[in-house]
């Protein structure tokens with residue numbers, strides 16, 4: 325089983341709900357819904373361009389051989405899927421399987437970029453610039469700065485072998501630059517938007533470069549596709565979407581994505597973009613938030629237990645941890661923890677989860693539970709695909725286009741005015 329789900333503490337669905345849910349799935353998968361020209365990600369696990377896939381593996385190998393660091397330059401959907409996968413799969417401390425993966429262009433922070441420059445000064449690095457449009461301000465600005473660092477450190481030929489561009493197949497500033505300079509390019513397919521793109525070259529190149537088995541990641545997504553695009557009652561992605569919409573109708577308009585493993589928190593960041601940008605339009609949508617338990621129970625636990633009753637939780641748990649330890653026994657038992665002696669720490673985490681669930685449900689916070697057997701490439705590929713289908717169905721049920729983001733333009737126009745960009749002054 326790829327994913328175990330428990331919706332029993334989220335309310336009940338009826339026949340009509342299921343009819344609506346399966347109809348929404350059909351609309352999404354058959355490409356008849358809003359924004360259907362951006363549903364290429366649904367078939368992507370089965371329809372990969374094999375030549376590009378091989379080039380990704382070769383480029384990843386080159387990056388591993390020549391670099392201590394791979395710098396991924398991108399923002400939003402052009403970096404969050406990669407970071408979600410890599411943070412989930414790489415060890416907490418160091419990465420023996422490949423270069424360190426660092427990010428740029430995801431912030432305008434001058435301190436961040438300045439410190440990154442110092443950090444990279446004595447390291448060999450490669451750069452993967454990722455931008456579908458090729459014109460997004462944050463990554464374009466960061467790359468302009470980084471390109472200068474590279475010129476100070478490397479010859480033109482070295483820069484050519486260390487620069488990888490992932491962008492539109494034929495248009496945009498990045499594509500023009502790559503063609504001029506002879507940089508290797510990878511394609512962001514026309515029919516896949518940023519937040520649905522982690523299985524395209526956007527994610528696969530840096531993920532493979534980090535030493536992750538991208539075949540397993542794709543296999544997980546393929547198996548998830550077989551399960552979650554099937555129009556049958558009991559389809560867990562549809563069930564999840566139905567519960568979210570039902571909970572929203574009941575006034576639960578904030579969803580807390582909760583993970584009990586710190587390394588899964590970036591999935592929460594990706595999840596927030598996926599659902600927030602897909603559903604938050606036309607005055608609709610659930611506000612997605614993310615929390616790490618038990619850590620955040622010591623900061624947000626009070627609000628969850630007794631604050632406004634507009635919350636529900638979607639909890640992600642990993643059945644088999646990567647590592648475990650046994651609680652030692654002490655003679656003195658000064659901390660009073662001998663009652664746990666001999667227990668595994670993972671068992672403690674799991675029991676904490678059960679206790680928290682009971683307390684929060686009793687406090688009026690419905691709970692959706694998701695469990696993967698392991699945090700490995702196969703299960704993470706499956707999990708993210710599950711969320712993408714669920715999000716497409718959920719947005720379709722809500723009646724909005726899951727694949728556009730018209731509201732994002734407003735901040736850009738306003739920011740361009742402040743910056744004095746030609747064509748945007750008052």
Ligand code: PA5
Pocket residue numbers: 399400401402454455456457458459460463517518519520601729
């Ligand atoms: O989901 C999206 O479409 C956005 O988050 C984009 O990925 C983000 O704005 C970056 O765009 P681009 O890849 O064109 O630089």
